[in-house]
Amino acid sequence: MKILLALILKEAKQIIRDPSSIVIAFVLPLISFLIYMYGVNLDAVKVTVGIKNDDGSVEVAGLVNSFGNSQYVNSLEYGSMDALKDAILSSKIKGALVIPNDFSDNLSKGKTAQILIITDGSEVNTANYVQNYALSITEQWLSQSKYQGKITKKFITIDSRNWYNPELNSHNFIVPGSIAITMTLIGILLTSLVIAREWERGTMESLLSTPVRPIHIVLGKYISYFILGMLSMGFNVFLCTVVFQIPFRGSYILLFLISSIFLFSSLGIGLLISSFFKNQFMASMVAMSTGFMPALILSGLLFPINSMPIFFQYLTALLPPRYYISFIESEFMAGGVNEIRISNAFYLSVLGLILFIAVYRKTQTRLEK
Known part of the structure; x- marks a missing residue:
C-alpha cells in the first residue's frame, strides 16, 4: 500500500x-x-432569399409580403432573371423564388399553380432551409387566402409538440x-x-x-x-x-x-x-x-x-x-x-x-x- x-x-x-x-x-x-x-449553431437560421414576381395580382403581392414578415427569411425583390442569377452567383442571396404570371389565374380556376424555387446547392444545409421555408410560407399563405376554397386538396392541421427540448x-x-x-x-x-x-x-x-x-x-x-x-x-x-x-x-x-x-x-x-x-x-x-x-x-x-x-x-x-x-x-x-x-x-x-x-x-x- x-x-x-x-x-x-x-x-x-x-x-x-x-x-x-x-x-x-x-x-x-x-x-x-x-x-x-x-x-x-444547428438551429434554424435566417436566410436571404430573392423574389421575382411576374404576377401583378394583389393577392400574390400578399404572398411576397409574407416572406418579408417571416422571422427566418430576409427577402429581396428582383425585376429580372439575370439580376437574380447574378445575386445567387455572388452569394448575396442563398436562394430565389420565381412566381410566374399565370400563378393567380391557375389558383382561381382550381388548376395546379407552380412556383420555381432555386437554391444554391454548394451549401446543402442552407439549400434545405430555403426549400423548407419557401414551402412552409407558401402553404400558410395559401391556407389563409381566398384561393383556399378553390383547392380540392384537404389541409391537415398539425399540432406539433417537441418533447425533452421544447425550444429545439x-x-x-x-x-x-x-x-x-x-x-x-x-x-x-x-x-x-x-x-x-x-x-x-x-x-x-x-x-x-x-x-x-x-x-x-x-x-x-x-x-x-x-x-x-x-x-x-x-x-x-x-x-x-x-x-x-x-x-x-x-x-x-x-x-x-x-x-x-x-x-x-x-x-x-x-x-x-x-x-x-x-x-x-x-x-x-x-x-x-x-x-x-x-x-x-x-x-x-x-x-x-x-x-x-x-x-x-x-x-x-x-x-x-x-x-x-x-x-x-x-x-x-x-x-x-x-x-x-x-x-x-x-x-x-x-x-x-x-x-x-x-x-x-x-x-x-x-x-x-
Whole structure:
C-alpha cells in the first residue's frame, strides 16, 4: 500500500508540474464550451432569399409580403432573371423564388399553380432551409387566402409538440455532449503521453530498478489521472448547469457514476497506447486518430449515426464515446432512461475491464524486458 501511495503521489506531483495536464483538464473544456455554445449553431437560421414576381395580382403581392414578415427569411425583390442569377452567383442571396404570371389565374380556376424555387446547392444545409421555408410560407399563405376554397386538396392541421427540448435549442444537447469530448481528451490524449514521456526522460528505467510490481504502476497511473478526470468532470458540469444554464433533468449521482466508468475505459485506451509507443509525438498522433476524432465525428454528437454508411454504423458500436454521449444527452434532456443507463454502463464496464487487463499485461511484459 505504501508503494502504491508513493506512486500516486509521484504522479500527482508530475501532473501539477506539467502545465499541459491542467490546460487539458480545465482550460480546454472552457474553450470547448465557448466554441460549442457561441460558435456552433444547428438551429434554424435566417436566410436571404430573392423574389421575382411576374404576377401583378394583389393577392400574390400578399404572398411576397409574407416572406418579408417571416422571422427566418430576409427577402429581396428582383425585376429580372439575370439580376437574380447574378445575386445567387455572388452569394448575396442563398436562394430565389420565381412566381410566374399565370400563378393567380391557375389558383382561381382550381388548376395546379407552380412556383420555381432555386437554391444554391454548394451549401446543402442552407439549400434545405430555403426549400423548407419557401414551402412552409407558401402553404400558410395559401391556407389563409381566398384561393383556399378553390383547392380540392384537404389541409391537415398539425399540432406539433417537441418533447425533452421544447425550444429545439441545439445547445441543449451539443454542450452536454462536448463533455464526452473533454473526458476523451483527458482519458486518452493525456494519459497516452504518460509512459511515453517517462521513456523519453529516462525515468522509466529508474522506476524499473525499484521493487515495484506491475500492478502498482498501473494502479498508480489509473488512480492519479482518474482523480484529475473526475475533477474536470465536476468543472464541466458546473459550466453546463450554472454558467451556461443548460437544463439538467437527471440524477447527478448516476451522472458521475457512469462518467467514472467511461473515464475508466478511456484511461485504458490512453495507457495502452502509451505502452506501445515510447515517443510522445507518435503517442499523441495515435491518440488523436483513435480517440479524439472518432469521438467528435463518429459518436453521434454532430452527425446522426443512422445516416452513416453501414460499415461506420457498425464501427461506432466499438467506440465508448457513442454510448457515453447517448447517456449524457438522455440524462440532461430526458431526465434519464434506465434502459439507456444500464446498457451503456454495462458496455463501458466490460470495455474498461478488458482494457485494464490489457494494460496490466503490457506493463508486465515491459518490466520483464
